Amino acid sequence: MGAPLIGARVERKEDYRFLTGAGQYTDDVDLPRQAYAVFVRSPHAHAVIKKINSAKAKKSPGFVAIYTGEDFAAAKLGGLPCGWLITDVNGQPMKEPPHPCLAQGKVRYVGDQVAIVVAETSEQARDAAGLVEVDYEVLPAVVDGSRARAKGAPQLHEIAPDNTCYVWAIGDKAVTDAAFAKAAHVTKLEFINNRLVPNAMEPRVAIGSYSRSDDNYTLYVASQNPHVERLLMTAFVMGLPEHKVRVVAGDVGGGFGSKIYLYAEDVAVTWTSKQINRPVKWTSDRSEAFLTDAHGRDHHTVAEMAMDKDGKFLGMRVKTTANLGAYLSTFASCVPTILYATLLAGQYKTPVIHCEVTAVFTNTTPVDAYRGAGRPEATYVVERLVETAAREMKIDPAEIRRRNFITEFPYQTPVALQYDIGNYNATMDAVQKLADVSGYASRKKASEAKGRLRGLGYAAYIEACGIAPSAVAGALGARAGLFEAGEVRVHPTGSVTVFTGSHSHGQGHETTFAQVVADRLGMPIENVDIVHGDTSKILFGMGTYGSRSIAVGGTAIVKALDKVIAKGRKIAAHLMEAAESDVEYDRGVYTVKGTDKKKMFGEVAFAAYVPHNYPHDKLEPGLNENAFYDPANFTFPAGSYVCEVEVDPETGVVKVEKFSAVDDFGNIINPMIVEGQVHGGLTQGIGQALTEGARYDATGQLTTGSFMDYCIPRATDVPFYQVDTRVTACTHNPLGVKGCGEAGAIGAPAALMNAITDALGVKDMPMPASPQAVWTALKNKK
Amino acid sequence: MHAFKYHRPASVNDAAALAKGEAKLLAGGQTLVQTMKLRLASPSDIIDLGTIKDLAGIKSDGKSVTVGAMTRHAEVAHSADVKKAIPALAALAGMIGDRQVRAMGTCGGSIANNDPAADYPAAVLALNATITTNKGKYEADKFFKGMFTTALGAGEIITSVSFQVPKRAAYTKFKNPASRFAIVGVFVADFGGSVRVAVTGAGPAVFRQADMEKALGAKFAPESVANIKQKQDGLNSDMHASAEYRAHLVTVMARRAVEAALR
Amino acid sequence: MAVKVSLKVNGKSVSVEVEERTLLVTVIRENLRLTGTHVGCDTAQCGACTVSMNGKAVKSCSILAMQAEGADVMTIEGVAKADGTLHAMQAAFKEHHGLQCGFCTPGMVMNAIDFAKSHPNPSEQEIREALEGNLCRCTGYHNIVKAIGAGAKAMAAGK
Numbered sequence A: 001m002g003a004p005l006i007g008a009r010v011e012r013k014e015d016y017r018f019l020t021g022a023g024q025y026t027d028d029v030d031l032p033r034q035a036y037a038v039f040v041r042s043p044h045a046h047a048v049i050k051k052i053n054s055a056k057a058k059k060s061p062g063f064v065a066i067y068t069g070e071d072f073a074a075a076k077l078g079g080l081p082c083g084w085l086i087t088d089v090n091g092q093p094m095k096e097p098p099h100p101c102l103a104q105g106k107v108r109y110v111g112d113q114v115a116i117v118v119a120e121t122s123e124q125a126r127d128a129a130g131l132v133e134v135d136y137e138v139l140p141a142v143v144d145g146s147r148a149r150a151k152g153a154p155q156l157h158e159i160a161p162d163n164t165c166y167v168w169a170i171g172d173k174a175v176t177d178a179a180f181a182k183a184a185h186v187t188k189l190e191f192i193n194n195r196l197v198p199n200a201m202e203p204r205v206a207i208g209s210y211s212r213s214d215d216n217y218t219l220y221v222a223s224q225n226p227h228v229e230r231l232l233m234t235a236f237v238m239g240l241p242e243h244k245v246r247v248v249a250g251d252v253g254g255g256f257g258s259k260i261y262l263y264a265e266d267v268a269v270t271w272t273s274k275q276i277n278r279p280v281k282w283t284s285d286r287s288e289a290f291l292t293d294a295h296g297r298d299h300h301t302v303a304e305m306a307m308d309k310d311g312k313f314l315g316m317r318v319k320t321t322a323n324l325g326a327y328l329s330t331f332a333s334c335v336p337t338i339l340y341a342t343l344l345a346g347q348y349k350t351p352v353i354h355c356e357v358t359a360v361f362t363n364t365t366p367v368d369a370y371r372g373a374g375r376p377e378a379t380y381v382v383e384r385l386v387e388t389a390a391r392e393m394k395i396d397p398a399e400i401r402r403r404n405f406i407t408e409f410p411y412q413t414p415v416a417l418q419y420d421i422g423n424y425n426a427t428m429d430a431v432q433k434l435a436d437v438s439g440y441a442s443r444k445k446a447s448e449a450k451g452r453l454r455g456l457g458y459a460a461y462i463e464a465c466g467i468a469p470s471a472v473a474g475a476l477g478a479r480a481g482l483f484e485a486g487e488v489r490v491h492p493t494g495s496v497t498v499f500t501g502s503h504s505h506g507q508g509h510e511t512t513f514a515q516v517v518a519d520r521l522g523m524p525i526e527n528v529d530i531v532h533g534d535t536s537k538i539l540f541g542m543g544t545y546g547s548r549s550i551a552v553g554g555t556a557i558v559k560a561l562d563k564v565i566a567k568g569r570k571i572a573a574h575l576m577e578a579a580e581s582d583v584e585y586d587r588g589v590y591t592v593k594g595t596d597k598k599k600m601f602g603e604v605a606f607a608a609y610v611p612h613n614y615p616h617d618k619l620e621p622g623l624n625e626n627a628f629y630d631p632a633n634f635t636f637p638a639g640s641y642v643c644e645v646e647v648d649p650e651t652g653v654v655k656v657e658k659f660s661a662v663d664d665f666g667n668i669i670n671p672m673i674v675e676g677q678v679h680g681g682l683t684q685g686i687g688q689a690l691t692e693g694a695r696y697d698a699t700g701q702l703t704t705g706s707f708m709d710y711c712i713p714r715a716t717d718v719p720f721y722q723v724d725t726r727v728t729a730c731t732h733n734p735l736g737v738k739g740c741g742e743a744g745a746i747g748a749p750a751a752l753m754n755a756i757t758d759a760l761g762v763k764d765m766p767m768p769a770s771p772q773a774v775w776t777a778l779k780n781k782k
Numbered sequence B: 001m002h003a004f005k006y007h008r009p010a011s012v013n014d015a016a017a018l019a020k021g022e023a024k025l026l027a028g029g030q031t032l033v034q035t036m037k038l039r040l041a042s043p044s045d046i047i048d049l050g051t052i053k054d055l056a057g058i059k060s061d062g063k064s065v066t067v068g069a070m071t072r073h074a075e076v077a078h079s080a081d082v083k084k085a086i087p088a089l090a091a092l093a094g095m096i097g098d099r100q101v102r103a104m105g106t107c108g109g110s111i112a113n114n115d116p117a118a119d120y121p122a123a124v125l126a127l128n129a130t131i132t133t134n135k136g137k138y139e140a141d142k143f144f145k146g147m148f149t150t151a152l153g154a155g156e157i158i159t160s161v162s163f164q165v166p167k168r169a170a171y172t173k174f175k176n177p178a179s180r181f182a183i184v185g186v187f188v189a190d191f192g193g194s195v196r197v198a199v200t201g202a203g204p205a206v207f208r209q210a211d212m213e214k215a216l217g218a219k220f221a222p223e224s225v226a227n228i229k230q231k232q233d234g235l236n237s238d239m240h241a242s243a244e245y246r247a248h249l250v251t252v253m254a255r256r257a258v259e260a261a262l263r
Numbered sequence C: 001m002a003v004k005v006s007l008k009v010n011g012k013s014v015s016v017e018v019e020e021r022t023l024l025v026t027v028i029r030e031n032l033r034l035t036g037t038h039v040g041c042d043t044a045q046c047g048a049c050t051v052s053m054n055g056k057a058v059k060s061c062s063i064l065a066m067q068a069e070g071a072d073v074m075t076i077e078g079v080a081k082a083d084g085t086l087h088a089m090q091a092a093f094k095e096h097h098g099l100q101c102g103f104c105t106p107g108m109v110m111n112a113i114d115f116a117k118s119h120p121n122p123s124e125q126e127i128r129e130a131l132e133g134n135l136c137r138c139t140g141y142h143n144i145v146k147a148i149g150a151g152a153k154a155m156a157a158g159k
């Protein structure tokens, strides 16, 4: 038995293949006789399709096939479903306009699919697609969420008057208003949480392959959750039985939410492969990804916080308009509601909160969950309000937070969630030390001596992860369960293959999950392999998003392990001729209490597969167990961040000088991987605050449609981070884990904007704080 | 990419003979291949200058530095001769794009392309360079005609560019946060008595800043330009930088360039 | 029209028949099936396609296959030793957790190796600037910068 593996900085098992070019991403898959698909997409944000003429395309060299919305309608393919039903303030279901895979008569955003064109090579498919003539009658477009309900605004969907999907609310309005009436001070902010383009470095890819002999389909797809993809595609769109469809998501080059959803292209290549009886491959290019990967955020919010004279929070009022884009993407409806408004208590004892959310359709790319999903927006509301309130009331920003921190757990918030555990003072104490807040004044002086402005900002975030207790989610409108499945297959000579419904696309599950298993079984990590991403191998899975993998997927594996160990105990008892109740187990060794008898796990496994001396009357041979785990509650990672910036007032350039983060993710399996997740999340959060932001012109053209105009952070835009953790173990899962994938992206934007507004001495400014925006803010101040 | 016919001429004359109609010259391809890939350009023929001997190389004679058209940005950035004669030129080449782009992109391609946000044109103009082509020579002041247009005739091939060695010079660049091209780049060159100031990124094409040249000619010092305002009329305006912001940056970058030149 | 391109890839001479409009990255990925070189954008910014051509890191998405006639190309598949031992830079990425999803990684490593040849002991700032042409959405660069610093030193020490 070696040193404990849980908590160790184990180098990643998956790295060798990625470092040597041996990864197998979906675009690396090529099937015999494969043809290539290209989509004809709408160049207009809003238009009626009057005619599609494919005569010229059909004569193009290498042309194989073209299908349009009419063909899909004739084949009775359903539209793309939304997985979460929101019930509005009047008890009515949200409006769910049809979301056809290929446009039916009308296009509603630039990039909307009009036809699939298939040819022998990808260049030939492009050639042919370029020859498809589509006659559009262009309609006026609405792109700005806050204008979608204006009088006379262009209407997207017949069934959604005023472009409204729903108006939803949480909390007691009357009680909240009463709290504001008593307030000594009210802080109010109005801002936009900018629309982001996820930009996982691997663009989406889908390869559909139909087998006539077996009458089944295989879809290779860059997906975060192959089983969910299969469920949605078979049950809701294609009307197929699930056993006839296999979905394979091999190595996936980042997701950040954008690869959760069922996309039209996935359905189209799958269906088309049967029509032409050949595999059909589609690889998105980056320009297409900008237009068609679901975007994130895009809220317009007015938020107020009421305080007593000591800065104690009395109540909070929030009104948000969420721009959902042209159609409802798979989980779009729950992001600005369930994943947003329920987090508005933050780390604070705010006794009453009311939040109203209006979700609207516009002629823009659909918006869905992007790293953090709702929780960054909530944190931004809470933490910008808190910092602004502190400044207005002349209370130290850390102090105002401490006065309001929740300190007793479990804690029931006024917005539905119950936090099981946390220690917010501990993370705040630690981050203040880590960031050397006490040395800030002298650093500020040094900056001023150089003619630079310096600012410091905090953010104390909370998130709800480990999504989700199915019954709770169901009551809130989820149309699926949110458990996870795992299987532990012990081989005769004692090595182990673990099958998980979680999916790794950068998170390192092949290592962390193996650490958990190898640790419990007292074997070297090399003896454990983790398999994910193939519906034909894994019994079921809900996939990876919402920082749920270790908390839900990891727990399912632990549950299966428990069963393996329990069965092993019976076998060991038999082998050692002891009573089962006398057999103890610790990391791979079965012993009999009070004796020196022992059996190694490997011996037990061998006995299970070579059952010569075996309790056949009581046990089946073999050692293979699976488990489904449905969490009892959400987990609540939380932390405190401090950001320090230096601003060049002449040019408006903001430099992130220091970024310190102390998180409480519960117990940690592999600190190296956790730190990596935080670094990445922080960088995406810094991206949102400093460099990123999707922009549309008035006609609905995406003007930030490539890396030439949309700036994801480069190495020179970010500093080395200072990160640390504090631990309060999650109370309701056996590993005591909470999840760490999104934290950075949730906490960073508020910390950064708090620092920038501090440096500039302004109350607020819009994200991203580009040089021009900062320069303008300073100019307007003068 | 649309289909085309590819040629590998052995000499500039052969290349010139092929450069007809919808044909395009290919240098490093860092601009052209992009535009073809996005199907924004669809030449009938591609004439690769990459294998023509003698088009690449750097010569320095104390008075001028001559850079062959096919000399890669990285070679200029790392050249000991250039660093010695005109360190600002080496520095400028080292600020173009990224190191992979600099390994391919060429001086000739950059100048022929005349992207309004490109760096080289600022050096050409400020260092009063002479552009040599297969047909003749151009003075810098007569070469850049406007956005993506130059004095080059159809099929005319740049063979080299001669930069005059100044007494001191510096280039400062304010990068577009996304593309990293210049939002504003200012090249200041002091030839002892006369000063040339070239501004790229700010307008539809590189231009000289006469007020600044005059002030710096009188006194080569940061304060000479610190309060000279660039007119906004005719400057570029986009989501990254309004004309007003660009005008402001011209002054800031010019002052910083003078500071750097004096360092 | 199909034309022939001959070049050396990872030490082996190869000849492929391609359309003239074919990119070097397409030859590498599709003709030679060396799929470690990735395509992450269409504007030459992400660097996922970085390979070494005649000893210099270049973006293979922005080079015509025809331009690589006679060239000596190395892809990520040619970096480790024949027996599978990782190159010092690869090992440094592994040790420092310089990769997550791995998609940007081959391009990062190819660029880093080229950079390290002329920078045996690079500063943090030099490393960050050398990564101008390589985007990573996962790691926040923190561990990539550390890995490259360590890898460069290891390379200089002849490891």
Ligand SMILES: Cc1cc2nc3c(=O)[nH]c(=O)nc-3n(C[C@H](O)[C@H](O)[C@H](O)COP(=O)(O)OP(=O)(O)OC[C@H]3O[C@@H](n4cnc5c(N)ncnc54)[C@H](O)[C@@H]3O)c2cc1C
Binding pocket: B024, B025, B026, B027, B028, B029, B030, B031, B032, B033, B034, B049, B069, B070, B095, B096, B097, B098, B101, B104, B105, B106, B107, B108, B109, B110, B112, B113, B115, B117, B118, B119, B120, B152, B156, B157, B158, B159, B179, B180, B181, B182, C043, C044, C045, C062
């Ligand atoms: C990611 C990226 C970032 C970049 N960043 C910058 C930057 O910051 N600053 C900057 O200035 N540039 C930048 N560039 C552009 C880069 O410098 C290009 O290399 C340059 O603009 C064109 O040079 P090229 O050799 O690649 O020319 P090509 O792309 O081969 O050709 C460009 C044009 O010039 C013509 N041409 C080429 N050579 C000749 C010649 N000898 N005679 C006549 N015509 C010729 C071609 O026909 C074509 O029209 C960037 C490019 C990329 C991909």
Ligand code: FES
Binding pocket: C038, C039, C040, C041, C042, C043, C044, C045, C046, C047, C048, C049, C050, C059, C060, C061, C062
């Ligand atoms: S694919 Fe070559 S730079 Fe992005």
Ligand code: FES
Binding pocket: A201, A253, A254, A506, C098, C099, C100, C101, C102, C103, C104, C105, C135, C136, C137, C138, C139
């Ligand atoms: S590791 Fe995923 S993009 Fe860099």
